[in-house]
Amino acid sequence: MNSAKKIMTQQEQDTKKKPVSVPAKKMSFGGSGDDGSSKKAFILIALCVVVIVAISISVGKKYFQPQVVATVGETDITMDDMMYPIYEIESEYQQWDELYQMYYGTSVWDATYQGSNSSAAAAGATNAVGLKQEVIDQEIEYELLYQKATEAGYSLDDEDNAEIEEEVADALKGLSWLQKFQLNISESKLTERFEKRTLAEKYKEDKQEELNQEVDEDAAIEDISKKDYRQYDIQYYYASTTSTDDDGNSVDLTTKEKKALAAKMKALAKKAKSAKNFKKLLDDSEEDITLTDDESFTEQDGWSMVSNKYVKQIKKMKNGEISEAIIDDKTGYYVVVKMIDNNSTEAYDEACETAITEAQDEKYNDWFADEQTAIGVTLDDSWNDVTLGTVTTDIVTLEDLQEMEEDSSDASSAE
Helix, strand or coil, X not given: CCHHHHHHHHHHXXXXXXXXXXXXXXXXXXXXXXXXXXXXXXXHXXXXXXXXXXXXXXXXXHHHCCCEEEEECCEEEXXXXXXXXXXXXXXXXXXXXXXXXXXHCCCCCCCECCCCCHHHHHCCCEHHHHHHXXXXXXXXXXXXXXXXXXXXXXXXXXXXXXXXXXXXXXXXXXXXXXXXXXXXXXXXXXXHHHHHHHHXXXXXXHHHHHHHCCCCHHHHHCCCCCCCCCEEEEEEEXXXXXXXXXXXXXXXXXXXXXXXXXXXXXXXXXXXXXXXCCCXXXXXXXXCCEEEEEEEEXXXXXXXXXXXXXXXXXXXXXXXXXXXXXXXXXXXXXXXXXXXEEXXXXXXXXXXXXXXXXXXXXXXHHHHHHHHHHHCEEECHHHHHCCCCXXXXXXXXXXXXXXXXXXXXXXXXXX
């Protein structure tokens, strides 16, 4: 599937399909008592009945059978199947909607998407569109991997079954019978769903481990520079040359206040030279100066608290060395720095790990794309009519979710 193309199409779509109504034809019958005419009328009525029944069956199949939204191989994924995964994601994001409305003046569904789908992020999609793509992609992946797991003879053990039983109980907790009916879930249906998920995840884990062996890790990290990612670990005290007024606005300190603050920082630096513990130089009553005891920056990124000329000085410090008070009106901060480690490999190691993980993910994605082509995956146009944020939010409202959370918290407290 071309996710980027489908996301762009969904972004542009703003109309929904409407069912086509079939107008009934008006018919009148008249007769002169002639047997031939009566027979013709009877036949005509019978034909009408047949036509009406046929239309009824056709309409019934279209509107009362579960709507197919995707097909994976020979298996259909219907809208009934999608109700629970949609509920999962809608219930998660629905709880943030009030805050988004309050602080950003927009619904959480209309906010810019920041999820895991790179195509949606690149397209500037909304949460409604991006999360919708996530949920259908995930269901298709689960189905395909489940089929692969079944073919490979995967099975569940006692630990898996115990975890699934617990997951099912948690998923059903707090829902009324009507809500379960509307969401198309029950204990048996959720058990089957979670069993398929678990088998799919088991297969994916093994397949990923297998594919990882094909990744050239040296090639993945060859462009990562140890020099650029050299990390400096520091502790420091800082004071700002701005303050906040009663209206919450930032205002500069006066020249006199800045001089007093600079003198205080210089005294702190002098005290730090002979102190046994750099992190315990402030009195509890100190309000102008703050300690940060776990900070780091890299060679390529630098440090924004002070100007570049001071950054160069800090980089030259030995481990355990304490700086003089750095009075930097350009950045608006006065600092006293202690060097903890001037050659940490943490940032480099993390960059290498990220690059290798990305290469492994790419290997899996390529394999999965080939499997989709081989097995055949199609997405029905009916999926375009689904608008995330509206499917289950009236079935399980925000008030319902909050009540369920309160009940859960009360139960935990009582244990």
